[in-house]
Amino acid sequence: MLTIRDLSKTYSNGVRALDGVSLDVPRGMFGLLGPNGAGKSSLMRTLATLQEADSGSATLEGEGGAVIDVLRDKDAVRRQLGYLPQDFGVYPKVSALDLLEHFAVLKGLTARKLRREVVDGLLQQVNLWDARKRNLGTFSGGMRQRFGIAQALLGNPRLVIVDEPTAGLDPEERNRFLNLLAEIGENVAVILSTHIVEDVTDLCPTMAIMNKGQVLLTGRPSDAIDALANQVWRKQVAKATLGDYEHRHTVLSTRLVAGNPVIHVFAPERPEEGFEQVAPDLEDVYFQRLRQQAALAPHAVAA
Numbered sequence: 001m002l003t004i005r006d007l008s009k010t011y012s013n014g015v016r017a018l019d020g021v022s023l024d025v026p027r028g029m030f031g032l033l034g035p036n037g038a039g040k041s042s043l044m045r046t047l048a049t050l051q052e053a054d055s056g057s058a059t060l061e062g063e064g065g066a067v068i069d070v071l072r073d074k075d076a077v078r079r080q081l082g083y084l085p086q087d088f089g090v091y092p093k094v095s096a097l098d099l100l101e102h103f104a105v106l107k108g109l110t111a112r113k114l115r116r117e118v119v120d121g122l123l124q125q126v127n128l129w130d131a132r133k134r135n136l137g138t139f140s141g142g143m144r145q146r147f148g149i150a151q152a153l154l155g156n157p158r159l160v161i162v163d164e165p166t167a168g169l170d171p172e173e174r175n176r177f178l179n180l181l182a183e184i185g186e187n188v189a190v191i192l193s194t195h196i197v198e199d200v201t202d203l204c205p206t207m208a209i210m211n212k213g214q215v216l217l218t219g220r221p222s223d224a225i226d227a228l229a230n231q232v233w234r235k236q237v238a239k240a241t242l243g244d245y246e247h248r249h250t251v252l253s254t255r256l257v258a259g260n261p262v263i264h265v266f267a268p269e270r271p272e273e274g275f276e277q278v279a280p281d282l283e284d285v286y287f288q289r290l291r292q293q294a295a296l297a298p299h300a301v302a303a
């Protein structure tokens with residue numbers, strides 16, 4: 001649906017935020033996973049036609065198979081795109097209904113009756129119907145994000161981009177929000193940018209891991225996890241020895257259990273006595289790719 005090739009962007013301060021990014025995004029939920037500063041927002045803003053790339057291409061399959069050049073044909077992209085930015089602000093003294101109506105007018109829904117139907121339908125879809133007359137300033141974080149999705153869905157977009165939408169949501173609100181996204185992903189392509197591994201594990205059939213402007217892996221989470229089979233090992237170690245383990249092995253993650261670190265190590269064979277093999281998960285995949293990138297280009301990632 002969306003094809004991105006060799007996209008690069010260097011900001012005027014010299015930061016190379018996108019470094020030859022190539023991705024194929026099919027219909028459904030696509031997880032874009034990466035730490036802060038990976039370049040996710042730069043990519044999202046470029047696709048949303050809000051900033052320019054230096055080089056590369058991006059094409060979106062439009063209605064009836066027409067191909068849209070995302071970087072050049074911005075009006076056409078905007079007609080097919082729904083975008084929930086990372087810093088989505090709302091007018092606190094306006095009701096959800098009024099603001100969504102306002103956005104609908106901006107999207108070109110000028111016929112009053114149709115607009116009302118669309119707006120009412122979206123408020124129901126995102127489960128804000130009962131709260132539609134409340135001022136947005138009284139909304140919880142999760143309600144605000146669901147409102148953000150409603151405005152992103154105006155105009156029946158074929159591609160929906162949501163940038164770090166679950167940061168700051170409590171577990172219940174996060175679940176509710178992700179379920180809503182999954183429903184939407186049944187019909188359109190949804191790119192979910194996040195630094196939370198579980199967001200991707202829970203609902204994205206395809207994904208990419210990004211860091212330092214580069215795509216480190218793309219494909220199905222289950223394939224990436226299978227590729228690490230028999231290579232992840234766990235051990236509980238004394239706190240004082242943690243540094244030694246990190247020196248000797250590729251430590252993927254460290255978690256405190258009852259006050260002592262439990263480490264996951266990436267190694268083709270049992271690294272030492274006392275390590276037990278564990279079934280890898282997406283978090284192991286994520287850290288293994290980040291460690292691998294750091295090992296290959298230690299200076300480039302020594303931030």
Ligand SMILES: Nc1ncnc2c1ncn2[C@@H]1O[C@H](COP(=O)(O)OP(=O)(O)OP(=O)(O)O)[C@@H](O)[C@H]1O
Nearest residue numbers: 011013015017034035036037038039040041042043
């Ligand atoms: N307008 C800008 N001018 C200069 N540097 C920028 C600009 N926007 C982003 N950067 C830098 O580009 C790099 C990528 O940032 P970007 O916001 O795309 O990453 P991200 O993965 O979305 O992370 P975050 O979740 O922190 O936003 C970072 O080093 C950031 O500091």
